[in-house]
Amino acid sequence: MRDEKIIVTGDIISHHARTKLQERGVEIDAIAEIVYALQHPYAPNLTMAECVESVDAVLIKREIQHAILVGIELDVLAEEGRLSEPLLSLITGDEGLFGVDETIALGSVFGFGSIAVTSFGYLDKEKTGIIRELDRSTDQVNTFLDDLVCSIAANASARLAHRLRDRDEATTVVIRKPEDEELIG
Numbered sequence: 001m002r003d004e005k006i007i008v009t010g011d012i013i014s015h016h017a018r019t020k021l022q023e024r025g026v027e028i029d030a031i032a033e034i035v036y037a038l039q040h041p042y043a044p045n046l047t048m049a050e051c052v053e054s055v056d057a058v059l060i061k062r063e064i065q066h067a068i069l070v071g072i073e074l075d076v077l078a079e080e081g082r083l084s085e086p087l088l089s090l091i092t093g094d095e096g097l098f099g100v101d102e103t104i105a106l107g108s109v110f111g112f113g114s115i116a117v118t119s120f121g122y123l124d125k126e127k128t129g130i131i132r133e134l135d136r137s138t139d140q141v142n143t144f145l146d147d148l149v150c151s152i153a154a155n156a157s158a159r160l161a162h163r164l165r166d167r168d169e170a171t172t173v174v175i176r177k178p179e180d181e182e183l184i185g
């Protein structure tokens with residue numbers, strides 16, 4: 001136990017969450033492509049730039065950042081054999097009944113409403129794009145990471161769906177700048 005309490009600022013957490021994703025082979029554009037595929041049928045004029053913007057906005061949420069840090073840390077520790085048994089084998093083997101990977105990722109979709117929840121379920125089952133690559137990778141343990149990407153994409157998709165509707169209805173709501181984004185939901 002450490003005696004002094006170290007306060008970790010949001011900037012540091014945000015930076016680490018993004019860096020970890022990148023280190024594990026997940027680029028923002030790859031998540032944005034999934035968002036595009038999910039939302040394009042409902043919004044023919046949708047651009048990739050809007051999808052990237054939505055993924056960036058989701059990655060501002062503390063709850064998502066925390067889930068990313070926990071999940072990726074466990075993947076890496078398992079990969080390095082630094083967890084005790086039987087947890088090590090459950091994670092390295094991506095045991096189907098384990099479920100904690102889905103639970104952590106699912107926990108961070110509730111703030112984005114029902115579209116996020118149903119999209120998460122769809123992506124978890126269909127495993128499109130980078131999610132499939134992660135799921136099939138034999139180079140690294142991605143037991144938590146594939147579900148985290150499902151969560152980020154589902155959240156970005158739901159967020160975008162609501163904002164596109166706002167725009168279509170010509171309300172006064174504008175796409176906000178990252179610094180104006182609320183930290184939850």
Ligand SMILES: [Mg+2]
Nearest residue numbers: 101143144147
């Ligand atoms: Mg998984």
